Amino acid sequence: MLLAVLLLLPLLDPRPARGHPPYMRLPPSTLQVLSAQGTKALQAAQRSAQWAVNLVAMEIQHRLHECQGPGRPRPQGPLLQEPPEPELCGERRPGTVNVTRAHGRIVGGSAAQPGAWPWLVRLQLSGQPLCGGVLVAASWVLTAAHCFAGAPNELLWTVTLAQGPRGEQAEEVPVNRILPHPKFDPRTFHNDLALVQLWTPVSRAGAARPVCLPQGPREPPAGTACAIAGWGALFEDGPGAEAVREARVPLLSADTCRRALGAGLRPSTMLCAGYLAGGIDSCQGDSGGPLTCSEPDPRPREVLYGITSWGDGCGEPGKPGVYTRVAVFRDWLWKQMRAAPSSREPSCRELLAWEPQADDAPPCAFHARLYCPGLEPLQQKLSTLQATHAWILQVPSERLAMDFQEVLADLSSKTITGLFRAWVRVSLGDQHVVFGGLVGLEPATLARSLPRLLVQALQAFRVAAQARAEPQGAQKGARQIRGLGGQGHRPLGPQVLPARQP
Structure with missing residues (x-):
């Protein structure tokens, strides 16, 4: 395909570089082809880096789960108690039902009325929205496990509750505990769900109220129109929505899926x-959000049957969205939510509430060393990976574009393979690099030289970023990474993570 494109392009600018007769510039049309391929290489590099970081982060999470267990010493003090199960669930307040018909959609669709989704919440990492979630009890939110890949520290997370029907200010609550399903597989997105315990229970007098969980393993039949909602991207890799969007989508049979x-x-x-x-x-950013189906008897209510997990693109023909089946995990969910507080290890937030640490001590580091030996090497490995890949992980997805601005080929330097030495000037956002390489001046030789040029461009940006970081360098050890998808990532098949990010 690349060779076919290059054959259609005028390859050489007939004018030599000013003051340098033996040099020749590649024309703008060829630079555009190089830029397009370079942007794809950048996107692939970012996905690969994120995946490497996520794998170690999940290894840390699994290690922490292995370290948990009864019989360990615990600080003394009152733990949060889950209020009795609410009598009402899945009921919207009067006048707020507004689920769009088939022509409406989250991807480019209509905004929901304020208060129409009282169980829909937003998970924020260090203040930045990353995923959706669903309130299933006064102190518990259900979401996707992949949302926490690379960022399992509950101290960094908050939950914004539902807005009131008259646009009342939404309440933001700290997270006390994150419980990914112990068999979650970040490679396949198998068992992609997690429970999040709120630091303070939701008030019954507020706008937020829980959705109903399935009463048993049975699910609605294929063809049932169910509802989805979230703040995700308006189109694939696009910006997130400012207001909640909603749509109805039919459940599909297992064979069709x-x-x-x-x-x-x-x-x-x-x-x-x-x-x-x-x-x-x-789409991206909708991860962890609800797929609910209406049950009319004995009174109308919404039941949560799916958690938004991943998809191959957004709204593409033949590629329906994938949701974690909530009914399958009902027993696990109730077991976690009803567990006695004394049966759990204290969370970092609980430890800090009982025994504040010194200002220079990393939060809960003493807890990790005491209860989970062997964790420190994994954390160091994660920090090293984050630092190594910071040059690409820190580039926002909307600015991830390579721009080949100039390629000057030395016409007197032809090699036995038909390539010429060249100076290449290329930019990534506001960063510019110049490097030397070999380039072909015929369609076939240019196509052959392109992969090496792209690799050299990636190496040049990495080296330049590391050189800029060195002065303040190692001052922070690990850099903060953007979670599953920058905006909330939507994996592409169990990518990065296919998730409707990260």
């Missing part, structure tokens, strides 16, 4: 919903 999505679908824990014609779907 398997034919559409292939081996990536795990029917035992995943279901899919959407239109095979495309156009209506959840």
